[in-house]
Amino acid sequence: MLEFIQDNIQPYFNYWVYVILMMIGLWATIAKNNLIKKLIGMSIFQTAIILFYVSVGVKGEGSKIPIVNPYTEAKSAEVVGADQHGEHGAKGGGEKYIVEPDNYANPLPHVLMLTAIVVGVATLGVALAVVQMLFKEFGTLEEDEILAQIKNADSASPDV
Amino acid sequence: MIPIFDYILLIFLIVAAVISLKVKDLLSASMVFGIYSFLICLLWAEMGAVDVAFTEAAVGAGVSAVFLIATVYNTKRRSSD
Structure with a gap:
C-alpha cells in the first residue's frame, strides 16, 4: 500500500487531482438541479483541464518561472x-x-492556457446572462421546474 | 515547484470544489468558488506559471465571482440542492 502511494500517487499527484476535479465538475454539470450550480461545475471542469496542461509544463522540482x-x-x-x-x-x-x-518550466502550455482562462470567463458571463433571461421568463432557477412549465405550456396549446 | 505546498494546495482545492457545490446558499457557493479560484491561482504561481496566475487572479477570482454574485442578486438566493 505504501509502495503504491510512493510509486503511483505521489509523483503524479497533480494528475490524480486533475482527474478528481474533472469528475466533480462533470458530475455537477450533469446531476445538479440548480442552473448556477451547473455553471460552477462547468468552471471547475475548465480549471481542471487547465491544471492538466500547466502540470505538463512542470519539469520536476528544479523548474523555476520561465524567465x-x-x-x-x-x-x-x-x-x-x-x-x-x-x-x-x-x-x-x-x-x-x-x-x-x-x-525552467515549459512556457508553451502556459500561453495556451492564458487564452483558455479568458474564453472560460466569457463563456461563464454569457451563460449567466442566459440564466437571468430564463429567470425572467420562468421565475425559477431549478431545471425540473422549468421543464415542468415548458411541458405544461406545450400540453395547454398542442397546436404550437 | 515545492512538493509539500503543492500537496496542501491540491487537497484544499478539492475541499473547496466540493463545498461550493454542496452548500445550498447560492451566495455562499459564489464566495467559496472565489476561494477556489484564488487557491488555484496560488497553485499556478507555485508551479512556475506566473502569467497564468495573475490572469487567474484578475479574471477568475475577480470577474467571475462578481458575475456570479450579480446573477444571484438579480435572481434567487436559495437552491434546492
Missing part, C-alpha cells in the same frame, strides 16, 4: 572570446547565454 536569469546561466564561449579581443566592446546587447532548459 532567463543571466547570473546563473553560463555565457557562451564565442562571445566571451570576442569580448577579450575588444571587437564588440562593452556596448551590450550582444551577449549570449547557454540556457539550460531543465531549469
Whole structure:
C-alpha cells in the first residue's frame, strides 16, 4: 500500500487531482438541479483541464518561472572570446547565454492556457446572462421546474 | 515547484470544489468558488506559471465571482440542492 502511494500517487499527484476535479465538475454539470450550480461545475471542469496542461509544463522540482536569469546561466564561449579581443566592446546587447532548459518550466502550455482562462470567463458571463433571461421568463432557477412549465405550456396549446 | 505546498494546495482545492457545490446558499457557493479560484491561482504561481496566475487572479477570482454574485442578486438566493 505504501509502495503504491510512493510509486503511483505521489509523483503524479497533480494528475490524480486533475482527474478528481474533472469528475466533480462533470458530475455537477450533469446531476445538479440548480442552473448556477451547473455553471460552477462547468468552471471547475475548465480549471481542471487547465491544471492538466500547466502540470505538463512542470519539469520536476528544479523548474523555476520561465524567465532567463543571466547570473546563473553560463555565457557562451564565442562571445566571451570576442569580448577579450575588444571587437564588440562593452556596448551590450550582444551577449549570449547557454540556457539550460531543465531549469525552467515549459512556457508553451502556459500561453495556451492564458487564452483558455479568458474564453472560460466569457463563456461563464454569457451563460449567466442566459440564466437571468430564463429567470425572467420562468421565475425559477431549478431545471425540473422549468421543464415542468415548458411541458405544461406545450400540453395547454398542442397546436404550437 | 515545492512538493509539500503543492500537496496542501491540491487537497484544499478539492475541499473547496466540493463545498461550493454542496452548500445550498447560492451566495455562499459564489464566495467559496472565489476561494477556489484564488487557491488555484496560488497553485499556478507555485508551479512556475506566473502569467497564468495573475490572469487567474484578475479574471477568475475577480470577474467571475462578481458575475456570479450579480446573477444571484438579480435572481434567487436559495437552491434546492
